[in-house]
Amino acid sequence: MGPSALVPGPGSFPGHVVPEVFLIAGTRPEAVKMAPVAAALFAVGRIRPVLVNSGQHPEMVDQALESFGFAADVRLELNRVTGGQAELTSQLIEELDRLFTERPPGAVLVQGDTTTTLAGALAAFWKQIPVVHLEAGLRSHDLTSPFPEEGNRKVVGQLASLHLAPTADATAHLAAESLQGNNVLTVGNTVVDAVLDVAARRTPYGDQRLQEIENRVHGGQSRLVLVTAHRRESWGEPLDNVLHAVADVVRERPDVEVVLPAHPNPAVRRQVVDVLGGVGRVTITDPLPYSQMARLLAQCTLVLSDSGGIQEEAPSFGVPALVLRDVTERMEAVNAGCAVLVGTDRDRIASLTVRLLDNPSARAAMTADGNPFGDGLASIRTEQALAWLLGLQQQRPDEFTPHAGSATVRSPGEAEVA
Template sequence: METRQPAAVVVQGDTTTTLAGALGAFWRRIPVVHLEAGLRSYDLTSPFPEEANRKLVGQVAALHLTPTAVAAANLAAEGIASERVLTVGNTVVDAVLEVAGKCRPYQDSRLAAVDAEVRAGRRRLVLVTVHRRESWGEPMERVLRAVAEIVLTHPDIEVVLPAHPNPAVFGQVQEILGQLDRITVTEPLSYSDLARVLSVATLVLSDSGGIQEEAPSFGVPVLVLRDVTERMEAVDAGVCAVGGYGPAADRRAGASAVDR
């Protein structure tokens, strides 16, 4: 920022780097433009620390670019003047559709084989992503055991699960799912591979934020592996459902979604 002297700094989303970029610009009195502004779960502990990050960025931003009217209303309720808010749509949707449309070859050859089975009508694909730190430990174990039960009770289901690289998390995944057929455990996927997998999925089980927007772009429903979500528009539209972390919530909701 000191070298380039920008007229403005654009930060997107709610990651900690987004907060750092916004604070760096603010401290230098450079206007901050927040893209994907206004998302709120109203729970500082979930998602953690993203809910706090986006609220803090909102305090220093000069211009708030919201994806939806609901996000704009959230900012209005916090006292943000309407002339500082512009609803521009969702760049995540733009990106995932463009990347998937390029049909680049899979970097993981196992995914190409899964894709072929799905397109031939021999399998239904369920994508599972569990990476949030509040999911680690017992909540993740419940999710993984629910996934195992879904595979064992639905012989046409194929699961793709990109595992978090943390050794403890990866070990937990391998312990519960490593010996089961029709479950492909991968390293975190490239964006191109993720977009292609989403485009052929039947169902997504995820604690991610972005996937709640990406999957429905392909008409794929999402079972949200959290107790709350900042993307209630998807829930209200009927394309996402919040599964929660109750002892049997993931198993019941996942099996029900697969059956439908």
């Protein structure tokens, strides 16, 4: 089998054969961004999606897929003892290699920059199975941050047969690494498709306190600020600064309520409770299922987060984001004005949050141009790109252009809140 096997073409599959494409997910964000692609593949019917739960974070993947009405077709079993990267990567590669041997797919779709993504790309490449990289081209240009994700995505970039970049900036990053031409497509980010889908389902909250907060927001009695600070580099003193800034904001604005889903790590949870546990109008919850998080996000006036996913999702609901990081690989949101990098300085976070809460026109202007990450059609473009790669479609798919019909969905009661 020669190198051409890595780029299938017309005639690769007989007319009566529906090729399988493996959609591999090991973490919740991967599952969330894969689910709309699976839905698009099912809807068209010319490619059979096979959802693979890699076993990296198996329960979180199952939970995320369930939000979309899906379950994994294949669930790999890992035997993790040390929890180290070497152990995880070696087990993933061995299990995926076995799967690809027993059930060779037409292509393998990996997303982003996780250990599952790296292992999936390596295992497929070694089997000369085409690798399609969803959300290709994110770069911080610093191998130490985020670590090891920046290294993972650069390696996958060298192995992929097809690069599906979310934005023009991501496409430009690939071009700077001599990855350009016909096998690079700008499709938008499927997380936009995902968050619009699950928010519209209005999945009931598992915590009654959240329903009560939503009722107050809709009644014009409260404004909601969502806070998430999960990244490992935020733990310790940076998180302490964020938590005290949140307390400052709540004290200064008596109509503001805060919801903070706490990280499951016991030390982190203890830190959150120590600072905010006794502060009124601050609701600390367990980590929320994706469907409930999306519904909550749609009710917000403002979000403070170090999460890349939140940065991508919030503009779809007209919610500005203050990014609790000094550097982000998602500069599209910052450049479009819908996000501001604030880092973890207590005074800066508190003062900017209060200023935005006090200025409805400034908040509205931040998200007036819609979501720079997508228009809700990325999964359709991804289906077309896979069909094009596999020789099932002759025409190269159209690419995503920001602001071309991208919609911003306002949450119920937003007019009253603003």
